[in-house]
Amino acid sequence: MAAGASLWGTLTAPLIRQNPVTLQILGICSALAVTTSLDTALTMAISLTVVVVLAAGIVSLIRRHIPTSIRLIVQIIIIGSLVVVIDQCLKAWFFELSQRLSVFVSLIATNCIVLGRTESFARTNPPLPSMVDALGNGLGYGLVLVVIGACRELFGTGKLLGVQILPLAEQGGWFTPLSLMLLAPSAFFLLGALVWAMRSLWPEQADDPDFPPHETGEERP
Amino acid sequence: MADLNPFSLWRRFLNTPNDNRAKTLAVAFLVSAACALLVTAATVLLRPIQAENRAAEQQARLEALIAAVPGISELIAASGGEALSTVVVDLDRGAAATGITPETLAAALAEQGNWTALAPADDIAGIGNRPDYAQIYLLRSGEAVSLAILPVVGSGYNGRIQALLALDGDMRRLAGIAITEQMETPGLGARIEEPLWQQSFAGKQLFDESGATRFAVARGPGRGEFEVDGITGATRTSNAVTNMVRFWVGPKGYGPLMAAIRRGEF
Numbered sequence: 380m381a382a383g384a385s386l387w388g389t390l391t392a393p394l395i396r397q398n399p400v401t402l403q404i405l406g407i408c409s410a411l412a413v414t415t416s417l418d419t420a421l422t423m424a425i426s427l428t429v430v431v432v433l434a435a436g437i438v439s440l441i442r443r444h445i446p447t448s449i450r451l452i453v454q455i456i457i458i459g460s461l462v463v464v465i466d467q468c469l470k471a472w473f474f475e476l477s478q479r480l481s482v483f484v485s486l487i488a489t490n491c492i493v494l495g496r497t498e499s500f501a502r503t504n505p506p507l508p509s510m511v512d513a514l515g516n517g518l519g520y521g522l523v524l525v526v527i528g529a530c531r532e533l534f535g536t537g538k539l540l541g542v543q544i545l546p547l548a549e550q551g552g553w554f555t556p557l558s559l560m561l562l563a564p565s566a567f568f569l570l571g572a573l574v575w576a577m578r579s580l581w582p583e584q585a586d587d588p589d590f591p592p593h594e595t596g597e598e599r600p
Numbered sequence: 601m602a603d604l605n606p607f608s609l610w611r612r613f614l615n616t617p618n619d620n621r622a623k624t625l626a627v628a629f630l631v632s633a634a635c636a637l638l639v640t641a642a643t644v645l646l647r648p649i650q651a652e653n654r655a656a657e658q659q660a661r662l663e664a665l666i667a668a669v670p671g672i673s674e675l676i677a678a679s680g681g682e683a684l685s686t687v688v689v690d691l692d693r694g695a696a697a698t699g700i701t702p703e704t705l706a707a708a709l710a711e712q713g714n715w716t717a718l719a720p721a722d723d724i725a726g727i728g729n730r731p732d733y734a735q736i737y738l739l740r741s742g743e744a745v746s747l748a749i750l751p752v753v754g755s756g757y758n759g760r761i762q763a764l765l766a767l768d769g770d771m772r773r774l775a776g777i778a779i780t781e782q783m784e785t786p787g788l789g790a791r792i793e794e795p796l797w798q799q800s801f802a803g804k805q806l807f808d809e810s811g812a813t814r815f816a817v818a819r820g821p822g823r824g825e826f827e828v829d830g831i832t833g834a835t836r837t838s839n840a841v842t843n844m845v846r847f848w849v850g851p852k853g854y855g856p857l858m859a860a861i862r863r864g865e866f
Contacts (some may be wrong), residue, residue, distance in 0.1 A: 441631075444614060446624040453631050460635035464642040471649040474657070482786055 399496050400523040401518040401574045402584055405491040410524055411566040417540050420528025422476050424521025426465050426484060428514065431493045433515035434458045435501040437595050442502050455488070456499045462488040490521055527569045535560030626826025658780050662737070665749065665764055665778040685738050692716075695865070697733050705735055718852060722785050723848035726755035726840075736857075738866065745769050745861050750854050751780075754844025757836040759783035760794070761844060767806075771858040774815070777801040778843075789837030800828045813850060817842045 386395050399405045406427075413423040438445070466484045469477035477484065487493065496516050501509035532538055537545035537554050546552020559565050561592050578585045616623045646659060666684065688705050690697040700708050708714050715729045737749040746769040753762050762781040767774060776800050784790045804813045805825045814826040817838040821830045830838045847853050861866060 441627075444618065444622075444623075444627055445619045446627055448619070449624055449628055449790040453627065456631055456635050460639050463639045467642045467646045467650070470653070474650075474653040 386508060389508055389512045390515040393512070393519040394520070395426045395523060396581065398519040398523060398577070399492045399495070400520055400570075403495070404574075405495055406520055409483050409486060409490060410520070410527065411563055412539065413480060414524055414528040414566055415535070415561050416532045416533055416538075417525065417528045419476065419479055420464055420524040421521075422469070422473065423483065424517070426469065427487050427490060427492070427520055428517030430458065430461045430465055430487050431517045432510050432515040433461050434491050435496050436506050438497040439501040439504060439509035440504040442504075445502070450502065451498070454494060454502075458493050458497070459488045474563045488580075492516055498502070499599060516534040523570075526573070527566055530569055531560045533567060535565075536537075546582055550560065612761065621799060633711070654781075661780050662749065662764060665766055665776050666747075683729045685740070686735060687738055688733055688735050689796060689854075689857050691730070691732055691734060691852075691854065692856065694854075694858075694860040700733055702735050705733060716852075720853050723847075724843045724850075726752070726843070727753055727847075730852065734854075736854075741769075741835060744864065745866050747775060747779075747856075748861065750848065752844055752848040754840050754847065756784050756840040757784060757789050757834070759787065761837075763844065765845065765848065767858070769785075769848075769861075771862050772805060772807055774801045774804045774845075784834065784837045789834040791831050791834065792837060792841060797829070797831065804828060806845075813846050814847070815842070815845055 393399060395401075400407065400410055409423060409427075413419045429526055434454070438454055441453075462485060465487070466477070469480070469484060496513050498507075500512045504512070529539060532540075533544060534557050536556055537543060537547050538553075545554035548555045557565075613623065613626065618624075659696060686702050688700045688702055689695065689698045702781065705738070708804075709731050714732045716727055716732055719725070734751060734792050735858060736751070738745050739747040739749075748767045748769075748771070749764045750767065751762070753760060755761070760781065760783070761779065764778045764780060765774065766776040766778075770794055779792050782790065784792060800822070803825075804827070806813060808814045816827050818827040818830045819835065819838070820832075849855065849858065
């Protein structure tokens with residue numbers, strides 16, 4: 380019972396409260412780049428989840444035999460190979476999507492979430508909890524991607540997964556697409572708003588300011 | 601007496617402390633070997649499926665290119681569907697190749713003897729070797745060729761650029777281009793894939809009155825009947841496209857073939 384409950388906690392904690400993107404601000408680069416539409420966001424989320432789960436499982440299996448001096452290299456080799464395999468599979472079976480994701484699938488190898496999970500969790504835990512933890516983090520990343528991707532596709536083109544939801548003004552409807560939503564800055568705005576919302580809900584997540592705000596016009600001793 | 605039982609050797613290896621230098625090397629080697637095996641297996645097993653995908657995409661781009669040329673759908677409708685003929689041509693003679701069909705072309709090009717090494721002065725597209733045979737597509741209205749689609753290749757900033765050039769029946773004017781394969785920088789050089797830019801090729805003249813090749817991708821906005829707009833931040837890619845087009849419409853490329861079509865020999 381207790382083991383099941385803690386596994387469930389490991390799985391669900393990174394979904395919202397410990398979300399790797401909004402709390403640790405990891406994996407931002409790809410979160411900005413692939414969220415112009417929902418289907419690329421979904422593909423990226425699934426690819427990353429598969430890579431992080433497999434990498435966590437493999438690293439966890441050989442965790443007792445990874446020499447400390449080369450542990451990062453060993454982890455990166457494993458992650459990198461898995462990414463190449465995923466990239467090849469996408470090119471074989473989801474050719475159109477892989478064309479649109481272009482370089483970002485290969486960049487999963489440099490996504491901080493993957494190395495972060497293998498280094499901080501999988502290296503010290505047995506395979507099952509490691510893979511569950513990785514799955515939770517992959518899904519948490521995916522959740523953010525899907526939310527931002529859905530917003531951007533819906534308000535940028537009036538579509539979701541290519542299906543017209545909001546009738547376009549130029550086709551006799553009322554909706555004028557916000558082309559800003561298809562550009563990279565909109566992802567920054569949405570992500571910023573999301574982080575702000577989450578930290579307002581859970582104030583303990585907010586970082587302490589690095590420097591006190593500079594005050595002007597006041598007398599100093 | 602050394603213990604040579606593989607199981608106990610393996611167990612002894614696992615029990616060696618992790619900071620042992622031999623074990624560090626062995627672990628690094630084993631992990632690399634396993635990963636190499638995984639990557640190689642995936643690449644080799646999936647290659648045929650990927651090749652099929654690429655071929656299908658090439659076909660789709662060919663059809664899109666043809667559809668984008670103004671007035672072409674009327675021509676095809678007028679001639680009743682099967683208007684586009686596939687021909688394998690001998691580039692040096694500028695005539696249909698004898699004994700090589702589209703089916704046997706791949707086998708012919710696998711032989712080194714069917715390639716011509718280019719002298720550095722001639723090789724403006726930077727491709728090194730040029731095949732002696734190429735598969736082209738011709739559209740006829742009546743007897744005359746009204747459109748020719750020619751596959752071309754050049755070397756870009758990061759790798760090969762492959763494209764299909766569409767030429768009007770007079771073999772002097774571009775009717776369109778479709779980039780079929782490129783590895784240029786995403787967001788900069790890779791913008792040669794954008795349909796809007798490719799559409800700007802339609803109607804551009806290749807040669808001036810004296811017959812000199814004048815077509816170019818400009819630096820900045822293109823001026824006149826010979827130039828198309830350059831791509832900002834991608835000078836090397838723009839130059840690569842210029843050189844690719846100039847090479848393939850020149851004497852070492854499709855020049856002899858184009859002359860033959862102009863004389864009405866096709």
